[in-house]
Amino acid sequence: xxxxxxxxxxxxxxxxxxxxxxxxxxxxxxxxxxxxxxxxxxxxxxxxxxxxxxxxxxxxxxxxxxxxxxxxxxxxxxxxxxxxxxxxxxxxxxxxxxxxxxxxxxxxxxxxxxxxxxxxxxxxxxxxxxxxxxxxxxxxxxxxxxxxxxxxxxxxxxxxxxxxxxxxxxxxxxxxxxxxxxxxxxxxxxxxxxxxxxxxxxxxxxxxxxxxxxxxxxxxxxxxxxxxxxxxxxxxxxxxxxxxxxxxxxxxxxxxxxxxxxxxxxxxxxxxxxxxxxxxxxxxxxxxxxxxxxxxxxxxxxxxxxxxxxxxxxxxxxxxxxxxxxxxxxxxxxxxxxxxxxxxxxxxxxxxxxxxxxxxxxxxxxxxxxxxxxxxxxxxxxxxxxxxxxxxxxxxxxxxxxxxxxxxxxxxxxxxxxxxxxxxxxxxxxxxxxxxxxxxxxxxxxxxxxxxxxxxxxxxxxxxxxxxxxxxxxxxxxxxxxxxxxxxxxxxxxxxxxxxxxxxxxxxxxxxxxxxxxxxxxxxxxxxxxxxxxxxxxxxxxxxxxxxxxxxxxxxxxxxxxxxxxxxxxxxxxxxxxxxxxxxxxxxxxxxxxxxxxxxxxxxxxxxxxxxxxxxxxxxxxxxxxxxxxxxxxxxxxxxxxxx
Numbered sequence: 001x002x003x004x005x006x007x008x009x010x011x012x013x014x015x016x017x018x019x020x021x022x023x024x025x026x027x028x029x030x031x032x033x034x035x036x037x038x039x040x041x042x043x044x045x046x047x048x049x050x051x052x053x054x055x056x057x058x059x060x061x062x063x064x065x066x067x068x069x070x071x072x073x074x075x076x077x078x079x080x081x082x083x084x085x086x087x088x089x090x091x092x093x094x095x096x097x098x099x100x101x102x103x104x105x106x107x108x109x110x111x112x113x114x115x116x117x118x119x120x121x122x123x124x125x126x127x128x129x130x131x132x133x134x135x136x137x138x139x140x141x142x143x144x145x146x147x148x149x150x151x152x153x154x155x156x157x158x159x160x161x162x163x164x165x166x167x168x169x170x171x172x173x174x175x176x177x178x179x180x181x182x183x184x185x186x187x188x189x190x191x192x193x194x195x196x197x198x199x200x201x202x203x204x205x206x207x208x209x210x211x212x213x214x215x216x217x218x219x220x221x222x223x224x225x226x227x228x229x230x231x232x233x234x235x236x237x238x239x240x241x242x243x244x245x246x247x248x249x250x251x252x253x254x255x256x257x258x259x260x261x262x263x264x265x266x267x268x269x270x271x272x273x274x275x276x277x278x279x280x281x282x283x284x285x286x287x288x289x290x291x292x293x294x295x296x297x298x299x300x301x302x303x304x305x306x307x308x309x310x311x312x313x314x315x316x317x318x319x320x321x322x323x324x325x326x327x328x329x330x331x332x333x334x335x336x337x338x339x340x341x342x343x344x345x346x347x348x349x350x351x352x353x354x355x356x357x358x359x360x361x362x363x364x365x366x367x368x369x370x371x372x373x374x375x376x377x378x379x380x381x382x383x384x385x386x387x388x389x390x391x392x393x394x395x396x397x398x399x400x401x402x403x404x405x406x407x408x409x410x411x412x413x414x415x416x417x418x419x420x421x422x423x424x425x426x427x428x429x430x431x432x433x434x435x436x437x438x439x440x441x442x443x444x445x446x447x448x449x450x451x452x453x454x455x456x457x458x459x460x461x462x463x464x465x466x467x468x469x470x471x472x473x474x475x476x477x478x479x480x481x482x483x484x485x486x487x488x489x490x491x492x493x494x495x496x497x498x499x500x501x502x503x504x505x506x507x508x509x510x511x512x513x514x515x516x517x518x519x520x521x522x523x524x525x526x527x528x529x530x531x532x533x534x535x536x537x538x539x540x541x542x543x544x545x546x547x548x549x550x551x552x553x554x555x556x557x558x559x560x561x562x563x564x565x566x567x568x569x570x571x572x573x574x575x576x577x578x579x580x581x582x583x584x585x586x587x588x589x590x591x592x593x594x595x596x597x598x599x600x601x602x603x604x605x606x607x608x609x610x611x612x613x614x615x616x617x618x619x620x621x622x623x624x625x626x627x628x629x630x631x632x633x634x635x636x637x638x639x640x641x642x643x644x
Contacts, residue, residue, distance in 0.1 A: 041123075043115035046089060048614065049581035054086040056584070059176040063543035066180035074177055075235065082173045088125045091169035092118055095161065095268065097614050098588045106160030107142045107251050125165055138163045138244050141264050143252040155223070157250050157264035167268040170241065174269075176543040177235075178276055184539045185282045188330030189271035191542035192550055192585040195378045196462065196558070198329045200535035202382065203416050205325040205336050206371055210384040210412050212343045214335040215375040217365035218278075218354065221331035222270065223262040225277045226358030230263075233276050245269065261358055274330065277357050281333070281350065282326045288349050289324065289342065298342060299324050304538070317538045329378060343368055372412065380463060381419045384412040416463040416530075423468055426456050427475060434479050438486065442500060442513035445483075446520045453523060458563060461526045462533040469523035476522070480511045518603075526563060533558070542585055554585060565589055568610045578615035588613035 058081040065074035081087050096102050096112040105111050112121045128136045141157035148154050159167065175191070182190065187198040205211075227246050234242050245267065249258045263270040289299045300323035308315045324346075325336040335346045347368065351361055369375050374383030387410050389397065397408035407413070430452060437445055453476075457469065484500040485493075502512040504519045511520040536558075542550055551574050557566035568591070574582050583589060591608045595601035611619065 041119050043118045044618070048090075048093070048612075049579050051086045051089050052581065052584070054084065055081065055090050055172060058084065058087075059172070059543050060545045062173075063176040063180050063541060064545065066177050067544075074180075075237070078173050078177060078235075079237065082169070083129055085122070085126065087169050087172050088122055088129070088165075091172055092122050092125065092165050093614060094168045095164040096121065097617065099164075101158070104158055105142075106158050106163065107139055108160045110161055112161050112165075121162065121165055124162060125169065128166065129169075133241055136166075136244075138166075138248040140249040140251050140256060141266065143250040143257075155265060157266040159245075159248075159264070159267055163245070163248075164268050166241075167245065170238065171269045171272055174235075174238065175272055176541075178272065178279075179541045179543050182275065182279055182541075183282045185326045186275060186279070186328045187536075188328065188332075189275055192540075192553065192558075193536050194558075195329060195459075196533050197535040198327050199378060199380055199382075199416060199463070200531075200533050201325075202327045202334060202336070202377065203414060203531075204535070205327075206382065206384070206414050209338075209410075210371045211336050211338050212340045213369055213371055213375055214343045214347050214350075215365075215367050215369060215377065216333055216335070216347070216350070217362045218331040218333075219360050219362040220262075221278075221359060222265045222274055224358050224360075225262050225274065226356070227261060229357050230273060230277050233279075242269075242273070271330070278328065278331070281328065281353065284353060285326065285335070285346055285349055286322075286324065289345065292345070295342075298339060319538070327377075332377065334375075334377060340368065340370075371414075376419050376421075379419055379422045379459070380416050382414070382416050384414055387411055387413050389413075418460045418463070418465055418468045423472070426452075427472060430472075430476065431479060434483050438483065442511065443516045443518055446511065446513060446518055450520060454521065454526060454562075457523045457526045461528050462530065464530055466524070466527065469527060473522045473524060477509060477511075480520075547582075550585060551582070554583060561589065564605075565591065565610055568605065568608060571605075572610060576612045576615055577609055578611050578619060581612070583610075583612070590616045592616055592619065 058077055062074050062077045062081065065071075065077060092112070096118050103111060103113065112118045139160050141159045141163075144156050144158065145153040146156050179190070185201075187193045187195070187201075227243070230246070231239050231243055246263065247259060248264075249256060250264065251257070263273045286299060286302060290296050290301075300321045302319055303321050304317050305320050306315055306317055323337065324342065327334050327336075335343060335350075337343055337346070347361075347366075354360060367375070371382065371384045374381055376382075389408055394408045397404040430449065433448055433452070434445070437448060440448075457465075460468065480500070481496070484496050488496055488499075497509075499514070500511060501509050502514065502519070504510045504512065507522070510522075512518065534553075534556075536553070537549075540546075540549070554561070555566055555570045555574060557563050561569075569583060569589075576583060589610050590613050592611045593601045593603075594607050594609060597603075601607050
């Protein structure tokens, strides 16, 4: 058999019944090794554990090569990953299986919702990459308008499924390269990081004493980024590809519109491009402030120190000599310093710095405030209050541990709590849910309310939220009591309370479906100690290869996952029992009932297991096929696998 290799990368050729692969002009992968990844181009036989391992190993090598300054090696590895079929497979799965918008079509109305269509999409992407993107031209995105919290509309662009998959594969290649370059002050749209890391860093900086704050917001960031500036930051090989996506335009009301600026909201690669455009804000600002006469001591320096934690023995890095702090989450950011003069100069410089990128600060949302006045950031209200600790409690603190006297003698105390707007908005949602479902059973109402309550409480559980939780619990009880009383206007209060409320886990007045023995868990249930969240370490990245560090954070629920999922992850030692592959920060996870609820299964940890979303879908698909063959009704069952 004569084999040719048009590229020295992963190329798969299906010739007859033999599957061959090449990683270079003189090396072959044996047939059985290739079958470890994919069998006969059947989507349902793909070994996703092997696919993820190949992709992640290359991503780690790209990150480390970039971090150590070996740019040429990093770019060679990036091309290797771009041509890898594993990368294409993983990108295709992301947009066709894992993504919530997988059933949303672009302007071509095409979907990849069957295994056959998914493999057809993989082959189409392979042909485009193999031909070095020649002849490829993205179609315009389909624009839809979605409502914002303030009542306005946000434009959302929906590319075709092919363009989404190509963007996803390119993101897998570019992300580790730029992760090695990104500043540690950025937390938005980065793997393994989230809002809580940004809030915790800000709180740590303000904890010691009040300071001045530039609370800033970039006006229409995604819609106004200058294309020319952004393309200068992209590597030469991928610049023409990214340019095509930026200039693809969009269709709205059956009219074609050109895009001369901005990144399309809804594009898979858009958040990464926005971070690339806004990177170096902290570095450039610090360099500018230090260049001013006599300001070096006011700003401090960026020397990185290493400190060992005496309790855990772990080492971590931080910049103890820097007196200014920047925290950025996508287009929202704050600058913190003791001097108002420094903050005013920072605002002036950042306004000029943004002009080059085609951006401006929002005059409505940008303000300079003192922390004693308070400001809002990512749904949290951060403010210093006058310290009112006195009496016996103050005496106890003065004779307490090393840090407690500082708390007792401090002039102000810092509070991070939910904003009033977020509390009101959330309560309106809960109240409307209760009022719209007056005739349902208590069990149905509990199933509607519980995810909303638990999700909101989990977001604020590590800040000063006890007061808000208590208020919401009282409002919830009153609304539920009115809901129950309305159903039985002829019955007395005692009868209504006995029917719909009960005692559970040491707490009375719990809204309950007594037939199903299901209780509505209150807001205070997920509450944790203030400050218990540990922010991501300085200059850390998900691609740095420290698997143990990121696995530990994932098991603690530090990647925006539910505490219940984190608890099961710890029990399962971080692995999916269906594919025996370790969970990572980017994976979508779902709880699976060992015994289906339709067969009497309960929502108990003993009956639940965490699976990858694609593993969960595959498991149910197999069970449906089995029941069809056996002539059973579809829906419900009991799968007795060994890992149960």
